[in-house]
Amino acid sequence: xxxxxxxxxxxxxxxxxxxxxxxxxxxxxxxxxxxxxxxxxxxxxxxxxxxxxxxxxxxxxxxxxxxxxxxxxxxxxxxxxxxxxxxxxxxxxxxxxxxxxxxxxxxxxxxxxxxxxxxxxxxxxxxxxxxxxxxxxxxxxxxxxxxxxxxxxxxxxxxxxxxxxxxxxxxxxxxxxxxxxxxxxxxxxxxxxxxxxxxxxxxxxxxxxxxxxxxxxxxxxxxxxxxxxxxxxxxxxxxxxxxxxxxxxxxxxxxxxxx
Amino acid sequence: xxxxxxxxxxxxxxxxxxxxxxxxxxxxxxxxxxxxxxxxxxxxxxxxxxxxxxxxxxxxxxxxxxxxxxxxxxxxxxxxxxxxxxxxxxxxxxxxxxxxxxxxxxxxxxxxxxxxxxxxxxxxxxxxxxxxxxxxxxxxxxxxxxxxxxxxxxxxxxxxxxxxxxxxxxxxxxxxxxxxxxxxxxxxxxxxxxxxxxxxxxxxxxxxxxxxxxxxxxxxxxxxxxxxxxxxxxxxxxxxxxxxxxxxxxxxxxxxxxxxxxx
Ligand SMILES: Nc1ncnc2c1ncn2[C@@H]1O[C@H](COP(=O)(O)OP(=O)(O)OP(=O)(O)O)[C@@H](O)[C@H]1O
Ligand SMILES: [Mg+2]
Numbered sequence: 001x002x003x004x005x006x007x008x009x010x011x012x013x014x015x016x017x018x019x020x021x022x023x024x025x026x027x028x029x030x031x032x033x034x035x036x037x038x039x040x041x042x043x044x045x046x047x048x049x050x051x052x053x054x055x056x057x058x059x060x061x062x063x064x065x066x067x068x069x070x071x072x073x074x075x076x077x078x079x080x081x082x083x084x085x086x087x088x089x090x091x092x093x094x095x096x097x098x099x100x101x102x103x104x105x106x107x108x109x110x111x112x113x114x115x116x117x118x119x120x121x122x123x124x125x126x127x128x129x130x131x132x133x134x135x136x137x138x139x140x141x142x143x144x145x146x147x148x149x150x151x152x153x154x155x156x157x158x159x160x161x162x163x164x165x166x167x168x169x170x171x172x173x174x175x176x177x178x179x180x181x182x183x184x185x186x187x188x189x190x191x192x193x194x195x196x197x198x199x200x201x202x203x204x205x206x207x208x209x210x211x212x213x214x215x216x217x218x219x220x221x222x223x224x225x226x227x228x229x230x231x232x233x234x235x236x237x238x239x240x241x242x243x244x245x246x247x248x249x250x251x252x253x254x255x256x257x258x259x
Numbered sequence: 260x261x262x263x264x265x266x267x268x269x270x271x272x273x274x275x276x277x278x279x280x281x282x283x284x285x286x287x288x289x290x291x292x293x294x295x296x297x298x299x300x301x302x303x304x305x306x307x308x309x310x311x312x313x314x315x316x317x318x319x320x321x322x323x324x325x326x327x328x329x330x331x332x333x334x335x336x337x338x339x340x341x342x343x344x345x346x347x348x349x350x351x352x353x354x355x356x357x358x359x360x361x362x363x364x365x366x367x368x369x370x371x372x373x374x375x376x377x378x379x380x381x382x383x384x385x386x387x388x389x390x391x392x393x394x395x396x397x398x399x400x401x402x403x404x405x406x407x408x409x410x411x412x413x414x415x416x417x418x419x420x421x422x423x424x425x426x427x428x429x430x431x432x433x434x435x436x437x438x439x440x441x442x443x444x445x446x447x448x449x450x451x452x453x454x455x456x457x458x459x460x461x462x463x464x465x466x467x468x469x470x471x472x473x474x475x476x477x478x479x480x481x482x483x484x485x486x487x488x489x490x491x492x493x494x495x496x497x498x499x500x501x502x503x504x505x506x507x508x509x510x511x512x513x514x515x516x517x518x519x520x521x522x
Contacts, residue, residue: 053432077435080432084434085433087426087430089426091426093431095449104434104436105434107431107436108434112439115436115440115443115444116443118443164435
């Protein structure tokens with residue numbers, strides 16, 4: 001069964017900007033899918049619609065067989081606890097420790113009072129620590145997040161998402177602010193989680209080569225429409241130019257794609 | 260290359276125009292108000308001499324030190340109490356006003372308008388208005404300071420929260436955290452430094468303002484100053500000014516220390 005399904009989804013911002021135009025696709029459980037497309041294509045909008053950080057204008061979105069668009073607050077909260085999210089700018093609470101940020105992954109499953117006061121059980125703390133160890137962050141556990149490097153912060157972001165024990169992880173340009181080496185570390189971790197825990201990953205990327213290397217399936221978006229949806233082998237240079245609306249030699253790295 | 264030179268030329272012209280406009284405004288304003296810089300400067304030595312002769316504390320002034328200190332303490336405590344109380348109200352109010360919490364755009368707009376109203380009426384005017392209902396009373400001063408502080412802090416808090424908390428609140432929302440959890444685990448930890456900094460600044464400002472308001476409402480150190488001044492007992496009034504300056508410097512020192520500690 002599809003874990004996530006978009007049915008003719010459209011989104012209009014402020015009655016003027018048509019960000020998404022009749023988008024339909026579905027993700028099977030355990031897939032690793034990348035979304036590529038130029039700036040302003042609507043990639044971030046697609047991701048934020050999945051857990052309704054943004055409300056859509058038209059269409060339907062199904063998560064795990066339930067209609068997200070028709071949910072009340074409580075049901076929506078349940079969906080959000082099952083979807084992790086990773087951001088380009090990490091979106092951590094910089095002044096809190098690494099541990100506290102990771103434990104935030106459990107907030108959605110806690111009572112208001114316990115969450116508000118930040119009261120966590122020993123098992124939860126142990127779980128958080130084990131996740132941090134898996135991401136090579138054990139030494140940073142009690143550091144404040146504003147003392148970390150970008151690559152470390154993004155791993156804290158991943159740890160917070162894993163802490164949710166999610167079915168789906170949404171990543172909005174997870175490596176856009178990182179150097180090539182940290183980028184590889186982050187992508188390897190995401191790929192690893194996907195394979196090991198069978199968590200579905202939907203990743204926005206600006207780097208076509210990274211998308212081709214890590215994903216089994218790529219969705220190309222341009223001007224709010226899907227113009228390509230298929231495995232990396234099917235992505236030829238013509239399609240890449242169509243996605244980025246560019247001509248030969250217009251792209252900074254001409255991608256080595258199948259002819 | 261050509262373009263770059265062009266930009267530099269444009270920038271030079273801009274600077275020249277700005278300098279000319281500033282000069283024009285200064286001379287225009289001086290002409291209209293009949294203010295003469297040279298006369299102003301010439302009056303300086305005389306003014307200082309007068310201060311030195313008349314405001315030097317004498318024996319009578321020194322015997323009044325306990326009274327002055329107790330009034331000074333009263334004013335300081337009032338300022339601190341007002342600021343802290345206004346800050347708590349402003350924080351709750353600003354939660355409704357920020358875009359970060361996405362409560363409701365109409366409520367947000369309403370909050371901003373109310374805050375702007377309270378902020379833009381000067382505290383002295385508030386004091387004069389409130390005197391009709393409450394009379395010359397410490398409550399009048401309290402409310403006057405409360406209103407402006409509340410208006411100003413609401414706006415400052417909204418801006419602080421929107422600037423530093425919106426990204427982490429988005430992430431906490433995405434984990435399924437509810438409103439109260441987002442406030443306590445996201446907004447408060449991330450914007451606390453900014454908020455405390457604003458509150459300290461307002462305490463300093465309010466100590467100065469409360470002196471002025473005290474003259475109107477006949478309370479606190481402002482009243483004492485006004486009384487000595489009108490009785491032409493300048494040495495006592497001068498002593499109050501001296502203590503005020505010391506107090507403000509001490510408060511500034513303390514708040515700088517607090518700022519450094521919480522950074
Ligand atoms: N909050 C908003 N209000 C109004 N318009 C918006 C808002 N967010 C996005 N848009 C518009 O919607 C369109 C799609 O934006 P989106 O952020 O989804 O693009 P993107 O593909 O993620 O771009 P990028 O690669 O630069 O992140 C753009 O035209 C953008 O200007
Ligand atoms: Mg984006």
